[in-house]
Amino acid sequence: MTDLKQHSFRRIFLIAFSSLGFIVSACSQQTAVNVAANADSSSKTLSSNQTTTNTNVIRLAYQKGGIIPISRQRGELERQLVAQNIKVEWSGPFDRCATLLNALNGNRADIGGCGDIPSISGIAAGQPLCIGSVQRPKSDALGNAILVRGDSPIRKPADLIGKKVAVNQGGAGEYLLLKVLEKENIPKEKVQRVYLSPNDAAPALYQGSVDAWAVWEPYISVAQLEHQARRITTTHPAPTYGIMVVRGDAAKENPATVKAALTALSQDGEWLNQHSDAAAEFMVKELKVSDAVAKQATKNRGPESYVFPTTEDISNLQKTADWLLEQKIIPQRVDIAAAVCPL
Structure with missing residues (x-):
């Protein structure tokens, strides 16, 4: 097992797209990972020089x-x-x-x-x-959003008071909704959370069973471009x-x-x-x-x-x-x- 560069923490992890990531260098077999330019110097790049003798x-x-x-x-x-x-x-x-x-x-x-x-x-x-x-x-990514139908009168988070919002229980959607309500000083009890998977939440929004949907990409783009849904939030208050x-x-x-x-x-x-x-x-x-x-x-x-x-x-x-x-x-x-x- 190889050490990460400047290895300075205790180990174990976790994982999604929610969402949508992408991987492996086609032009190099080096194992050091290029970290974003603004990452601090103590960042640990992924590296692995060890090979195994058995499959x-x-x-x-x-x-x-x-x-x-x-x-x-x-x-x-x-x-x-x-x-x-x-x-x-x-x-x-x-x-x-x-x-x-x-x-x-x-x-x-x-x-x-x-x-x-x-x-x-x-x-x-x-x-x-x-x-x-x-x-x-x-902080500036648009990979999460609260969506409403295109003809909905809801224009801003405050308009969600008394409404039903589809979220995935204990997941990114519920977290987004609660953080948006917190930022806007809206008591969470004033907005009804409806726990649905993305596959169930999409038709619920389009058919009017819920008033809004807290979700991530690529569901956002599908809803916007194919079902005329629109955002009432832009960036995430707590990425x-x-x-x-x-x-x-x-x-x-x-x-x-x-x-x-x-x-x-x-x-x-x-x-x-x-x-x-x-x-x-x-x-x-x-x-x-x-x-x-x-x-x-x-x-x-x-x-x-x-x-x-x-x-x-x-x-x-x-x-x-x-x-x-x-x-x-x-x-x-x-x-x-x-x-x-x-x-």
Whole structure:
């Protein structure tokens, strides 16, 4: 097992698209990950120089959208890991983080991409998961939004008082709604939360069963471009992390294989950050959405860069976990530092 550069924290991780990430360098076999220019100098880049002597298996779970299905299509991750005697198996697609985390919990997968809110919720519920790598929040990203129908009289968050808003329970949608209400000084009890999966929430909004929907990409672009929905929020008041969630036993029993997979995923993301058109093309193939939806969703989400968490990342995630506990969204406190994978 190799150390991350300037390794200064305790290990274990978590994961999504909610959403939509991208991975593996096509022009280099180096394992160092390029971290965004504004990342602090203590950031840990993903690296893995160790190869295995026996063939290992890593099972990657993916949602409809996100980094992992893009890697599956592109093929570079699989080629890179095969060269390290690691066989890749794919599990999915899953419709949301909750079902993906259940697959990890049930030993049907080893790594999956998810958001920080459902990941923390899963750990709080006792699922044997850890945090492998993280995608830092982007304050100006448009990857989350509260949507209403095009003909709705709702124009701003205050107009949600007395209305029904579809959210995924304990997930990114519920977190977004509560943070927006908090920012606008609207008591959360004055807005009714309706717990629905994205597949159920979309028709509920279009047909008028709910008044609004707190959701993420690519559902936002589908709703806007194909169903004339519109935003009543722009940027997120509390941007969230993306997480590569790891099955706890996989991280303990085969950390070198897990690290190699996380490194390859991050490299794929860095490559696709430089090839946004290719990222959109992969989304079209994966999700069967239009070119317009894919291009807008890719732009809204912004660059995808996964790194091993620093002490600052752990502190930020701890604040989120503590807030979730205060809001009674999770049943017990989560020690984020203890939840980082021992890689």
